[in-house]
Amino acid sequence: MSAPEKRHDLVLVGDSAFAEVAHEYFTAFSPYRVVAFAVERAFLxxxxxxxxxxxxxxxxxxxxxxxxxxxxxxxxxxxLNRLRARLVRQVAAAGYPLASFISPAAFVAPSARIGRHCFIFENNVVQSFTEIGENVVLWSGNHIGHHSRVGDNVFVSSHVVVSGFCEIGAHTFLGVNVAIGNNLRVAADNWIGQGVVISRDTEEGQMFRPPEQEAAKVGARRFFRVRDEPPA
Structure with a gap:
């Protein structure tokens, strides 16, 4: 698939791995031409x-x-997404139009509403009557269920399932493989670690750590009876 015709010049704020990824995606799949990166002078x-x-x-x-x-x-x-939110306010106050990216390989239902300055990667499913707030990142492969609302300044990692009629509060982080049950409210400023299952409403500012898996007492090579190959 050829890149869309470039109609706008774009500056990316940041120079991290995400900025490199954003450069590639905007270049390959958007009407934006990336021309520069910008970083606060103290971090240049x-x-x-x-x-x-x-x-x-x-x-x-x-x-x-x-x-x-x-x-x-x-x-x-x-x-908790405050840095990104502050920088967005700064560039908006300077008069810059804010660019969003929605992957052509994402599914966004016609009735879904997407706020300004979002980045939605490939293989996301944003179902009917869903609302995505401003300054939201949906990394690859998430499911945002029907009639759910994701608040402003939220970061959703990969392969997260948000069921129907849910609310995700502002500034929250959802780690890889998080699952949110139906009709639940995740409050603002929550940090939910990888693989956590949320089955009841949460309170503001809560942190949910992932369950730690302990290694089995028997090693993998012994269990599978692996023997070293003789020298060639």
């Missing part, structure tokens, strides 16, 4: 990434004016 550690300049965020309006550039903040869930 390099001058280029992906063959493009990395500039101080404080100099962004002078070097890449908002009248001719869009912006997307490619930052993960640092400080």
């Amino acid at each position: 550690r390099r001058d280029s990434l992906c063959g493009l300049p990395v500039v101080p965020l404080e100099e962004l309006p002078a070097r890449y004016p908002p009248a001719s550039h869009h912006a997307h903040v490619a930052v993960v869930y640092t400080q």
Whole structure:
């Protein structure tokens, strides 16, 4: 599949692994042409990434004016998504139109509503009458059930299942393989670790750690009777 025609110049805020991924996805699957990265001056550690300049965020309006550039903040869930939210407010206040990315390999129902400045990866299913707030990241392979609402500044990892009629509170993080039962409310500022099953409403600010798996007393090679191959 050929890349869409490029109609807008785009600056990515951030220079982490997510920024590299965002660069590839925007380049391959969107009408945006990435022209630069920007990082706050105190955290500027390099001058280029992906063959493009990395500039101080404080100099962004002078070097890449908002009248001719869009912006997307490619930052993960640092400080329960507060860092990404703060940077989004900063670039929006400077006048930049905020870009979203929705993968062409995602399914978004016609009745679903998506807020501004979201990044939705491939193989997400966003079902009917779902509401996705602003500044939400849905990494690959999630299921957001019908009539559910995901609040602002949320980060959903991969292969998360949010059942129908659920509410996910603002700033919450959902780890890989989390499962949320039907008709449940996950409150704001929750951190839910990988593989956790939520079967009742949660309270604001709660943390749910993943169950730790202990190694069996018998090692894998012994259990499967693996013998070292003789030298060649």
